[in-house]
Amino acid sequence: MTHTTTRQPLTRLHLTRLTLTLGALLGAATLTSAQARTLAEIKASGTLKIGTNAEFKPFTYFEGNTMKGFEYDLGNAIAKQMGVKAEWINQPFDNLLIGLNQNRFDLVISSHGITPERARAVDFSLPHYCSGGVILSRPGGPKTAADLKGKTVSTQVGTTYVDQIKKVTGDRNLRLFPNNAGALQALMSGRVDAMVNEKFYSLEALKLNGKKLQQGETLFQEKLGMAVAKGNKTLLGAVNASLKTVQANGTYAKISRSHFGQDVRCR
Ligand code: ARG
Numbered sequence: 717m718t719h720t721t722t723r724q725p726l727t728r729l730h731l732t733r734l735t736l737t738l739g740a741l742l743g744a745a746t747l748t749s750a751q752a753r754t755l756a757e758i759k760a761s762g763t764l765k766i767g768t769n770a771e772f773k774p775f776t777y778f779e780g781n782t783m784k785g786f787e788y789d790l791g792n793a794i795a796k797q798m799g800v801k802a803e804w805i806n807q808p809f810d811n812l813l814i815g816l817n818q819n820r821f822d823l824v825i826s827s828h829g830i831t832p833e834r835a836r837a838v839d840f841s842l843p844h845y846c847s848g849g850v851i852l853s854r855p856g857g858p859k860t861a862a863d864l865k866g867k868t869v870s871t872q873v874g875t876t877y878v879d880q881i882k883k884v885t886g887d888r889n890l891r892l893f894p895n896n897a898g899a900l901q902a903l904m905s906g907r908v909d910a911m912v913n914e915k916f917y918s919l920e921a922l923k924l925n926g927k928k929l930q931q932g933e934t935l936f937q938e939k940l941g942m943a944v945a946k947g948n949k950t951l952l953g954a955v956n957a958s959l960k961t962v963q964a965n966g967t968y969a970k971i972s973r974s975h976f977g978q979d980v981r982c983r
Contacts, residue, residue, distance in 0.1 A: 751819050752945035755798075755954050758822055764795045764802050767821035769809040771895050773920045774975045775827050776804075786975040787825045790844060791942075793967050797958035808894060810874030813838050816945050823955065827914060829876035829938035839948065840941035841955045845972075846982035847940060849877045851932030852903060852918045853910040859932030867909035870899040877912040880935050904928065916976060939982055 758764055768787065770776040776785040783804050795802035805821050812824045816838055827847075830840045851859060858864050864884045870891040871877040881890050891908050893899040900921055903911040912935055913921075922929050942959075944951045962968045963981060972979045 752948040752951070753819065753822055754948070755950035758951065759798070759800060762800055764798065764800045764823060765805060765821040766791050766795075766802050767805045767807055767812050767815055767824045768826045769812060769895075770804070770806045771897060772827060772914070772917055774916055775914075776825070778806075786971060786980075787827065787844075789971045789975070790962070790968065791823070791825045793962050793971065794955060794958040797961055798954050809872055810894075813943060816943055819945065822944065822948075822951060824943040827940050828943055830941040831876060834943070837946065838943040839946055839952050840943055841952060842959055843939035843941050843982045844959060845940050845980040846937065847915050847980065848934045848937040849880055849912050850915050850918050850934050851910055851912055852900075852921060852929055853932060854903065854906070854928065855930050857930070858910045859930065861933065861935055863932070864910060868907075870902045870908040870911045871913060872896050872899055876938060877935075881912050884935070916980075 753761075768776040768783075768791075770778055770783050770785070770788075772785070774785050775787045776783060778784070783806070788804065791804070792802050805815075807815055807820075809826060812826055813828075813834065815821060816824050824838075825844070828834060828840070830843060834840070851861075851864065853859065858867050861884045864881075866889065867885055868889045868891055869881045869885055870893060871881060873892040873894055878890065878892070891899070891902060893902065896913060896917065899911050899913070902908045904925065910932070911918075915934065918931055922931055942955055944955065959968075962971075968981065969979050972981070
């Protein structure tokens with residue numbers, strides 16, 4: 717099990733490496749997706765391997781040695797619907813789509829916004845929920861997109877929040893962290909003025925940190941999807957069919973309410 721704990725912002729060297737890995741990701745899509753396990757192979761093995769970045773409460777996270785969360789429960793329900801057991805593999809967020817195309821897992825469930833760029837490298841399921849990116853700051857700090865102008869903002873590397881932050885405050889003011897804990901720590905300790913992150917992740921941070929944080933406006937909305945290796949049609953079909961079934965039979969609503977107090981499916 718890999719668990720990243722770095723709390724330092726990424727250097728220029730990291731960023732060069734990231735640009736290279738994105739190129740590798742797009743290249744890997746065509747090179748290796750032929751070896752992705754088909755639905756028949758997955759069923760024969762009895763196990764669906766799911767990759768996630770489990771430091772994203774309430775989606776996937778660890779409590780002691782136990783993985784928990786909305787996407788954890790939903791992934792297990794989808795696997796059950798397919799007649800197999802889920803095996804969860806924890807990885808840094810920016811390794812997930814690359815790992816998928818290297819066939820380290822069959823499916824990725826880790827709150828990936830469905831973007832045209834990612835959709836060139838992997839195939840996305842129907843959205844499994846809808847949400848948005850919000851601003852988080854210390855009391856008195858920036859609350860709106862306009863407030864963010866010229867302010868330093870932290871977030872997790874490889875996420876859809878990166879481009880949104882660049883739009884409002886520019887590359888120079890962006891502070892990237894390998895994981896969310898580092899990005900949040902930078903905000904709490906005053907090293908950045910704000911953080912942009914997922915709406916429900918931010919609510920968790922607010923719950924834990926009481927009066928030390930405030931939530932600002934929603935910067936953008938997104939549809940989140942599960943990903944399979946490019947061209948893995950049989951698996952994608954089964955994942956979509958299973959998602960539709962659990963959404964129709966009440967399982968999805970029950971799981972969603974238990975984590976968010978509401979049903980987060982896209983309307
Ligand atoms: N929704 C964002 C994106 O699509 C962030 C997802 C981060 N997920 C995670 N498990 N850390 O990039």
